[in-house]
Amino acid sequence: MFGAWSPGEDVAKLAYFGLYALQHRGQESAGIAVSDGTRIVVYKDMGLVPQVFNESVLNTLRGYITVGHCRYSTSGSSVWENAQPTFRATPTASLALGHNGNLINTLELAALAGAPVGGLAGRATSDTDVLTALFAAPAAGSAIEAAAPAAGSAIEAAALAALPLLRGAFSLIFMDERTLYAARDPQGFRPLVLGRLAAGWVVASETCALDIVGASFVREVEPGEMIAIDERGVRSHVFARPEPRGCLFEYVYLARPDTSIAGRSVQATRVEVGRTLAAEHPADADLVIPVPESGTPAAIGYAQASGIPYGQGLVKNSYVGRTFIQPSQTIRQRGIRLKLNPLRDVIAGQRVVVVDDSIVRGNTQQAIVAMLREAGAAEVHVRISSPPVAWPCFFGIDFASRAELISGSMSAEEIRQSIGADSLGFVSLDGLIAATTLPSGRLCRACFDGEYPIAVAEAEQGKHMLEEAGRSGRRDRLEGAGAGGREDRP
Ligand code: SF4
Numbered sequence: 001m002f003g004a005w006s007p008g009e010d011v012a013k014l015a016y017f018g019l020y021a022l023q024h025r026g027q028e029s030a031g032i033a034v035s036d037g038t039r040i041v042v043y044k045d046m047g048l049v050p051q052v053f054n055e056s057v058l059n060t061l062r063g064y065i066t067v068g069h070c071r072y073s074t075s076g077s078s079v080w081e082n083a084q085p086t087f088r089a090t091p092t093a094s095l096a097l098g099h100n101g102n103l104i105n106t107l108e109l110a111a112l113a114g115a116p117v118g119g120l121a122g123r124a125t126s127d128t129d130v131l132t133a134l135f136a137a138p139a140a141g142s143a144i145e146a147a148a149p150a151a152g153s154a155i156e157a158a159a160l161a162a163l164p165l166l167r168g169a170f171s172l173i174f175m176d177e178r179t180l181y182a183a184r185d186p187q188g189f190r191p192l193v194l195g196r197l198a199a200g201w202v203v204a205s206e207t208c209a210l211d212i213v214g215a216s217f218v219r220e221v222e223p224g225e226m227i228a229i230d231e232r233g234v235r236s237h238v239f240a241r242p243e244p245r246g247c248l249f250e251y252v253y254l255a256r257p258d259t260s261i262a263g264r265s266v267q268a269t270r271v272e273v274g275r276t277l278a279a280e281h282p283a284d285a286d287l288v289i290p291v292p293e294s295g296t297p298a299a300i301g302y303a304q305a306s307g308i309p310y311g312q313g314l315v316k317n318s319y320v321g322r323t324f325i326q327p328s329q330t331i332r333q334r335g336i337r338l339k340l341n342p343l344r345d346v347i348a349g350q351r352v353v354v355v356d357d358s359i360v361r362g363n364t365q366q367a368i369v370a371m372l373r374e375a376g377a378a379e380v381h382v383r384i385s386s387p388p389v390a391w392p393c394f395f396g397i398d399f400a401s402r403a404e405l406i407s408g409s410m411s412a413e414e415i416r417q418s419i420g421a422d423s424l425g426f427v428s429l430d431g432l433i434a435a436t437t438l439p440s441g442r443l444c445r446a447c448f449d450g451e452y453p454i455a456v457a458e459a460e461q462g463k464h465m466l467e468e469a470g471r472s473g474r475r476d477r478l479e480g481a482g483a484g485g486r487e488d489r490p
Pocket of ligand 1: 189246247248249250392393394395396397444445446447448
């Protein structure tokens with residue numbers, strides 16, 4: 001997710017390159033919205049950023065404010081209607097919005113907004129669409145309309161009134177015709193940072209996106225804060241008391257290694273976790289290899305601390321998407337063999353320690369152990385740089401149900417047998433937390449210990465709750481198209 005307010009810049013190209021740096025956060029669809037001060041135009045489609053955009057498309061996106069998004073679905077199907085930025089036009093203003101996270105009171109918000117809820121062809125079915133409806137068109141007489149404070153624009157006022165009602169994970173970047181906004185939930189589950197350009201401002205999911213567009217890091221958007229950026233500069237609104245519980249899994253897998261979170265390099269954290277893993281689960285072995293690429297820093301740390309030589313034993317096809325981020329089990333299983341290939345000369349006859357970042361369903365590790373044995377490994381010792389993922393996430397990672405998580409029902413020894421390894425070791429939760437240098441009370445670690453920072457009852461209705469609600473007729477209002485902008489479907 002990326003946004004910029006920068007007069008004089010080709011902001012669509014800034015968004016393009018920013019999204020390129022953030023492609024790892026979502027690979028299902030991509031979109032860019034721009035405003036020239038009077039009109040918002042949105043272009044989005046299914047696919048990776050370079051599949052959706054080319055020079056001629058970007059040249060049609062003229063303006064000085066932009067919001068870009070690459071989607072990884074955790075609410076609603078992976079279809080064009082749910083691609084972001086979302087768009088709403090009202091008689092007085094238009095809104096384009098990108099969301100990273102997952103709301104857990106979506107049905108309640110949909111009722112409040114009188115929002116459309118899916119189940120019919122051509123209708124969006126994501127939590128993001130519901131919150132877009134809330135921001136763009138608070139229902140007459142609703143709590144939001146009544147509470148709307150006197151702020152800048154109508155969108156700004158509606159957003160400030162609606163934000164305290166949202167529950168769950170939401171890092172947002174949105175805009176009306178003249179102002180760029182960013183907001184973060186009180187827990188700050190997902191990262192969101194503010195950067196400075198020579199003549200403008202950037203907001204992005206990760207600091208690596210600031211680097212690629214030449215922006216300098218200013219600060220994080222704080223948990224419970226909304227900022228507004230226009231010709232007057234950056235204005236800050238606190239809409240809720242901050243209760244920081246940043247996602248621990250960002251350090252394990254999601255964030256890029258060249259990103260910093262809360263002032264701590266993700267790469268440095270992962271190397272430190274590898275060192276801890278070597279101390280907690282030593283192995284009598286000849287070679288340490290990573291599962292590229294998110295296992296690489298921890299493998300380096302493991303090799304450093306153990307004194308066992310480090311080598312590359314698996315080659316990754318960089319053009320195949322991350323396996324568990326794909327939406328269906330069928331694609332996941334096919335994806336594993338497409339993605340990795342062993343280097344037989346390196347592995348044959350060796351007692352190998354293979355370091356991976358996490359075990360979610362166990363499919364990947366089972367395939368890797370089998371591949372390494374086929375390549376001639378004498379022994380395969382699996383080391384995992386996170387504790388067992390035993391609980392689902394309701395805050396923006398699609399781990400699905402506890403039943404699908406191998407650690408939800410199996411012990412470490414049962415998992416070792418299931419994946420066919422000679423030994424298996426997970427880093428401890430304390431070891432992982434210590435590597436972040438953050439106090440444990442500032443981190444969400446629910447997928448590891450089941451201690452959810454906020455209650456999750458409705459979230460357990462699942463990713464497709466709006467589609468199911470729509471089919472069952474629980475919501476019956478269709479959206480009305482407004483004026484003042486354009487949303488392009490290729
Ligand atoms: S449950 Fe796990 S993946 Fe989800 S926000 Fe918490 S730490 Fe992150």
